[in-house]
Amino acid sequence: MTMRLRLSTMLFLEFFVWGAWFVTLGTYLAVELEATGSQIALAFLTQSLGAILAPFIVGLIADRFFSAQRILGVLHVVSAVMLFLAGRQDSFGAFFVCALLAMIAFMPTLALVNSISFRRMESPEKQFPGVRLFGTVGWIVAGLLIGWLGWEGGERLELTFVMAALGSAALGVYAFTLPDTPPHGRGERPTVRDVLGLDALALLRSRSYLVFFIASVLICIPLAFYYNFTNLYLNEIGVSGAAGWQTLGQFSEVAFLLAMPLMLRKLGVKRTLLIGMAAWALRYVLFALGDADSLFALVLLGLVLHGVCYDFFFVAGQIYTDRFAPARVRSAAQGLISLATYGVGLLIGSLVSGPIVDAFLRADGTHAWQSVWLIPAALAVVVAVFFVLAFREDAPAPVPSESS
Template identity: 80%
Template sequence: MLDSLTRTRLSAMMCLEFFVWGAWFVTLGTYLASDLEATGSQIALAFLTQSLGAILAPFIVGLIADRFFAAQRILGVLHLFSAVMLFLAGRQEDFGPFFVFALLAMVSFMPTLALANSISFRRMESPERQFPSVRVFGTIGWIIAGLLIGWLGWETGGALSNTFVMAAIGSALLGVYAFTLPHTPPEPSDGPATVRDILGLDALALLKSRSYLVFFIASILICIPLAFYYNFTNLYLNEIGVPRAAAVQSLGQLSEAGFLLLMPLMLRKLGVKKTLLIGMLAWAARYAMFALGDSGSLLWLVVIGLLLHGVCYDFFFVAGQIYTDRFAPARVRSAAQGLISLATYGVGLLIGSLISGPIVDAFLAADGTHDWIPIWLVPAALALLVAIFFGSMFREQQTADAIGGGDGAGRADVAT
């Protein structure tokens, strides 16, 4: 049972988790372009560190959280290490050394997303109802980070290196706090650990289901256009002259908070397929609005595009995490969360980063700014194509037991 004290403790964990991420990642593209004079391809390469960390996440989580070590302890260790790496990244004056420290920070940070989810889900009887009200505090943490950056004027004052100090402090605080979280030991297991257990490969059995396979492929594909948003939205807002861009960008997180609270109702009323499909279509609409908007009379299009973040993120990522937890057998739920992180933040964003950088560079103007209309139309078209693929192929009709994961702990049937 999720009592009020446990809910508060998990909510604080989520708040710090996403504060750390939002404190430096939102303005990373602007920081690299202005302070380190990075090209679009270098900016995309820096964001690719997120993908590399996510690719390693299933193996780290499969080793430590599903088999050997308590999840909250490893969460603490990883955040303490990440704090040091973030601080050192912000001290660098050249892109090469910065990339090394940013990569180490992300390799240690990305597994913590799956660990935080796993710690939360293990305390919940009904994650589809209880998780959104806890996860919403992660959104609040991200908003606080953006508002602080805007209030302190770090974007316009050329002081974005301070964001790495702020992120490092938040990561260190969470690293210490994690050791006070509810004890989350590995699930009981039959027999000795195997190589499959250590690498978290048992979660790959979920892909035997056509439904989950289509969801997994769509998760990879939708994150290709997503890379354009993560990598270049803050640079776009600053280039078109939107004041306090990081604070304005936090409108997306305000929307995310609202839609998170609606998520249980949406899943009940719409089912998994329609919820995920709406999220994908919202990405296409958002990019189209960015392409058409400006900082003058059409600023309202940019604002609506930012407000669509709640639909884009919650209706796909959060719904997907809940779907994965409901679908996976109990013994591999942590690894399954790592697997979906690999698909989205790992493989999908990696491909997207490799594609988005050269496209942004191709539309660089002589004055150092970019022609954003064709840049945003590319991910708009990609998101629409992914939505068509998912809508035509996905069927929500199987449970964990149906794919051979029948350990008696599968959650309710995911069919509608």
């Protein structure tokens, strides 16, 4: 129970930091820095660039040289400094540099907290969802605080960066108190395979994992529309306290996290992942049909579906990856799937979503959101069809040894 509490606290702070500034980022940039849709998408792209570097940072360092909790602490201290500076900039260019450096430090920590958690669990498939839900609680608390303090309506969203910086600094210090999680390969001479993360890439030799990897990349293209523009959409259609309403998605996430072990056991990996992708398409359709008046219930239902979208794909995918990868490359494998989702997929999605949102800008400065949301809905349907036709839930294939 003591270890469970310590891991839960780690996950709470990890996602509190992310939710404290990322949810309202689009609105902050549009209102306070007068950014365009393409610039907003470019700011969210910093997440993807950080995620692309994550497998190399985590795979080389955490799997080979230094204990994971120490790397986690150092990266969060760096992230805290850059987040604080980002909120003090008055031009998009300066903000982008600070945000990019913050995300390069932060994104590898997503794989690190997973790796630390999995290494301390006897049965990650059963135990991880119960600990991971505290990460969701952290995101909820951040959103509710923003709504309660009225920072959106009062145009004080620069304060979200101060809150995020404080949370990141707290986790940076706390990480050094966590139990030692040494690398599997400590004392071994690093090879070219280690530096390039090729052992984790070898997982893609399996058809089942390759299809899962490709689907992870593709489904994150429509996901970028949600991350980048939902808060701006809610504020534009007149929803008061939008960040608070968005926490409905995290409340549902908690419920489905608790049900995840049962879902995986009863439905299997393929059907669980497919439900998550189908929920993405449905969410965007609900956003397209809803409004802030008589059809607000549709918007709320779309927000609640976030729990299905996230848990049934991201969390289930993390568990599937941990089950599939050999012990010696599990940290690198978690970094690899972060690269596929938060890296390559969201990078493409950010490059696509910004110009599309700009294309539907009206003369009064608002957007034709119904047209905007139907595009990612169609993309999610296409990805789901590809996945259901191509994925086979095969047994894990052995990763080649360094001598092979």
